Amino acid sequence: MRLSRYYAPTLKETPAEAEVVSHKLLLRAGMIRKLTAGIYTYLPLGLKALNNVARIVREEMDRAGALEILMPAVQPADLWKESGRWEFYGRELLRFVDRHDRESCLGPTHEEVVTDLVRHEIRSYRQLPVNLYQIQTKFRDEIRPRFGLMRGREFVMKDAYSFDKDDAGADASYWSMYKAYARIFERLGLKFRAVSADSGAIGGSFSHEFMVLAATGEDTIASCPACDYGANLEKAEALCPPPGEIAPCPPAETVATPDQHTVEEVAAFLGVAAAKIVKTLVYMADGKPVAALVRGDRELNEIKLKNHIDAKDLRLASPEEVVAATKAPVGFAGPVGLAGIAIYADQELALENAWIVGANAADAHLKNVDLGRDANVAAFTDLREVAPGDPCPKCGAPLSFTKGIEVGHVFKLGLKYSKALGATFLDEAGKEQFMIMGCYGIGVSRIVAACIEQNNDEAGVVFPPPIAPFEVALLNLGAKDEAAVAKADELYAALTAAGVETLLDDRDERPGVKFKDADLMGFPIQLTLGGKGLARGVVETKDRRTGEKGELPLEGFLEAFMAWRETVRQGWGLE
Ligand code: ATP
Numbered sequence: 252m253r254l255s256r257y258y259a260p261t262l263k264e265t266p267a268e269a270e271v272v273s274h275k276l277l278l279r280a281g282m283i284r285k286l287t288a289g290i291y292t293y294l295p296l297g298l299k300a301l302n303n304v305a306r307i308v309r310e311e312m313d314r315a316g317a318l319e320i321l322m323p324a325v326q327p328a329d330l331w332k333e334s335g336r337w338e339f340y341g342r343e344l345l346r347f348v349d350r351h352d353r354e355s356c357l358g359p360t361h362e363e364v365v366t367d368l369v370r371h372e373i374r375s376y377r378q379l380p381v382n383l384y385q386i387q388t389k390f391r392d393e394i395r396p397r398f399g400l401m402r403g404r405e406f407v408m409k410d411a412y413s414f415d416k417d418d419a420g421a422d423a424s425y426w427s428m429y430k431a432y433a434r435i436f437e438r439l440g441l442k443f444r445a446v447s448a449d450s451g452a453i454g455g456s457f458s459h460e461f462m463v464l465a466a467t468g469e470d471t472i473a474s475c476p477a478c479d480y481g482a483n484l485e486k487a488e489a490l491c492p493p494p495g496e497i498a499p500c501p502p503a504e505t506v507a508t509p510d511q512h513t514v515e516e517v518a519a520f521l522g523v524a525a526a527k528i529v530k531t532l533v534y535m536a537d538g539k540p541v542a543a544l545v546r547g548d549r550e551l552n553e554i555k556l557k558n559h560i561d562a563k564d565l566r567l568a569s570p571e572e573v574v575a576a577t578k579a580p581v582g583f584a585g586p587v588g589l590a591g592i593a594i595y596a597d598q599e600l601a602l603e604n605a606w607i608v609g610a611n612a613a614d615a616h617l618k619n620v621d622l623g624r625d626a627n628v629a630a631f632t633d634l635r636e637v638a639p640g641d642p643c644p645k646c647g648a649p650l651s652f653t654k655g656i657e658v659g660h661v662f663k664l665g666l667k668y669s670k671a672l673g674a675t676f677l678d679e680a681g682k683e684q685f686m687i688m689g690c691y692g693i694g695v696s697r698i699v700a701a702c703i704e705q706n707n708d709e710a711g712v713v714f715p716p717p718i719a720p721f722e723v724a725l726l727n728l729g730a731k732d733e734a735a736v737a738k739a740d741e742l743y744a745a746l747t748a749a750g751v752e753t754l755l756d757d758r759d760e761r762p763g764v765k766f767k768d769a770d771l772m773g774f775p776i777q778l779t780l781g782g783k784g785l786a787r788g789v790v791e792t793k794d795r796r797t798g799e800k801g802e803l804p805l806e807g808f809l810e811a812f813m814a815w816r817e818t819v820r821q822g823w824g825l826e
């Protein structure tokens with residue numbers, strides 16, 4: 252492709268709306284343009300990057316034996332009512348009514364549609380297992396679409412769904428997808444990690460998220476440097492010794508804490524460590540208040556609480572709701588004497604007594620509280636967030652934290668949708684059974700953003716070769732020099748014929764502009780043809796990732812180039 256005839260409208264200024272580096276660079280390098288909130292047009296360079304990701308995803312899905320289909324974006328409400336999600340999916344589901352008053356939605360995911368397909372087509376165990384996938388545009392009316400392609404309302408996803416006749420088969424399908432995902436991210440040249448993820452009510456280890464490691468990631472990964480343990484912070488287990496004998500403490504007693512609301516204030520006022528104070532947090536779980544207790548120096552993990560009580564919807568109570576539930580102003584809620592509310596305590600709180608808790612009265616706390624003795628705790632369980640340095644639940648070594656961007660998710664669904672929609676088959680004995688399902692998503696468009704979050708510098712994008720819209724930028728600095736033009740055309744033809752995607756910068760522009768644009772657009776390899784080099788019979792090279800410069804001879808260029816290109820790819824950890 253010749254840049255003189257290409258459409259890559261670069262911007263000098265960073266658009267004010269862009270907060271994260273991938274969004275800024277995708278706009279500045281002329282790869283995407285915003286139509287409206289969370290909805291983008293892919294310009295030629297952006298679309299090429301997107302298609303490169305999709306191609307590798309498709310190749311690995313095919314290799315794993317999944318079969319590509321394409322399902323509709325518009326889905327009938329009736330199917331969502333059958334699965335029960337019409338009511339629960341909330342406002343992320345864009346709903347509308349057609350001219351015949353039929354309720355519909357734009358698909359945010361396709362469990363209902365694929366299960367409907369399969370229940371009508373598959374009858375016998377002989378037709379199982381089957382894994383169907385698509386690469387398709389999803390719509391989710393996210394509350395806060397932001398960060399460009401990272402969290403859009405309209406975005407491209409690869410979603411796959413497996414159907415198996417038994418549990419062993421479903422597990423095999425799951426691990427086959429897990430392996431395919433690992434290959435995909437390796438082939439894309441990304442640094443990534445698979446971590447155990449929250450799997451809601453299903454539990455077990457049958458949910459993994461694939462995270463692209465990037466300092467700017469929204470997700471926190473707790474991982475163990477000593478073993479292979481890695482988990483999303485949402486899920487990371489806190490290790491806790493079993494409760495032993497504890498000496499009884501004196502009876503609970505009220506202490507005045509005028510105007511001391513926060514843990515820090517109360518700790519300073521009473522001259523005790525925050526770790527001796529119990530934080531009482533009031534939540535609304537499916538409309539009912541619940542109290543959750545954690546040590547003053549810990550953070551509550553809302554997902555653990557939500558899973559433990561199996562709530563569909565969980566949110567922090569408003570100040571008015573706290574007052575209504577505890578009869579105490581905010582900051583003084585406590586578990587003792589709390590009536591009509593279920594109380595859940597973090598497991599650590601069973602290890603000791605003599606806690607300090609809110610007294611459910613203004614300006615007062617209770618000391619010498621033994622939660623087992625003085626409060627009506629429904630359960631002591633793992634409710635806290637782990638912190639860096641906490642022991643690894645697998646081997647005990649101190650955990651460390653890294654940031655990541657979720658780009659893929661594999662999930663064993665079990666019978667959830669096959670039961671709701673009646674997806675059954677006849678087994679070997681002629682008995683009707685439900686199919687066991689798994690679902691597997693990859694954020695194809697999010698990967699384009701995530702790869703830039705991981706790979707960029709002040710000059711612009713640094714694309715891994717497999718994702719780069721063009722692997723090579725060939726800069727002809729002598730656009731008006733006939734000999735240079737002829738040589739550039741010759742190299743361009745040779746590279747293209749060898750299957751190396753090359754963008755020839757044949758514009759009549761200053762060298763500085765050409766270098767700047769090539770850096771901004773992030774092509775992994777830059778080749779420069781200029782007056783002096785040309786006279787000496789060489790082309791100058793630059794590895795965009797390392798910045799390292801060199802030369803290749805014009806005589807026997809292609810062979811020398813192909814060998815050097817291998818070393819560039821190896822630098823990316825590519826085979
Ligand atoms: P998140 O927690 O980021 O909202 P999710 O759990 O809703 O993600 P899934 O339903 O598992 O995501 O979707 C599969 C994949 O689709 C995700 O791993 C992610 O890469 C991608 N994805 C999800 N939501 C968006 C979005 N709004 N924009 C771009 N990609 C997305």
Ligand code: MG
Nearest residue numbers: 343391393402
């Ligand atoms: Mg989401």
